[in-house]
Amino acid sequence: MDVQNVLLSGVVGSTAYGLAGPESDVDMLGVFATETAALHGLDPIEESAVSSKPDATFHEAAKYCRLALGGNPTVSELMWLPCDLYDIRTPLGDELVDLRYAFLSAKRVRDAYLGYATQQFKKLEARGDGSFSADTRKRTAKHSRHLYRLCHQGHQLYSTGRLEIRLDDPQHFLDFGEEVAAGNLELARQLMARYEQAFDESPSVLPDEPDRAVVQDWLLRVRAAYYEVPA
Known part of the structure; x- marks a missing residue:
């Protein structure tokens, strides 16, 4: 699977949890950025790319943020992986990991x-x-x-x-x-x-609502980084 502009990706699932057996698949999850100009075209963008060999799922940055803000466990764990389980970490990917608390409620x-x-x-x-x-x-x-x-x-x-x-x-x-x-x-x-x-x-230490403004700022930085003025 050829996914462009990957910001962050790593090994998730049973391997990450320590539950994998000899027959377990290695699951990959990642976040990618669509070229910003493509967001304004006539055709809808592909928000996710999924393959079964290897088992990999990549979400476009905006979709990833929406899923993580909703508390999706599978998506959210990408921001909490041990360092050795990441295979791609760009500066924007590092920023995403740093602001993982902003997604929580x-x-x-x-x-x-x-x-x-x-x-x-x-x-x-x-x-x-x-x-x-x-x-x-x-x-x-x-x-x-x-x-x-x-x-x-x-x-x-x-x-x-x-x-x-x-x-x-x-x-x-x-x-x-x-x-x-x-x-x-x-x-x-x-x-x-x-x-x-x-x-x-149990009382929760989490806020009542996620910090959408912080997440929005990150997404706008992604859009700025992948914007090229049309010729």
Whole structure:
């Protein structure tokens, strides 16, 4: 996949969390800038570029900002990666990392992380009695451990203002996934209830609203950097 004007990109997903196994794919995520003049043309711009080999998703700068302001966990984690997981960091990409706090707000973080985890749980619950065939057990274990991860990371971000991408004890999350996949849906149900209560009872250090003005200033710097006066 040939994406021009990449500002920031890195390895995300299971590899970043420490949950990857021998068969796991390496997921890449990035932000790119469209040439500013193209934004004023007749044709709509491509806001995202996605490939499956390798697994990579790149969002145009404005779309990335909108998703991150909404608290999207997958998108937001790009700004919180350990330094060794970045493969491209331009000066504007470094600025984006530096202003990651401007994207945060209590309600959106809570709704996004807990909402994504709830979606995962509903997929598990919809399977009925909790018994899984061999061909679905692996995927069920994956959904379960990511359900746990979303709850854990989301509450951490909500209560401390920090997002640790690499999990301190990945095996704990892996074991949880295997136990749920073995049929113990009650374990996932209890986890969801515990984190819902934790979100309700824990005070958040995050502001009520993100700092859109700071994000807007960065985006305008991107537009200025990629503007060329037409000949």
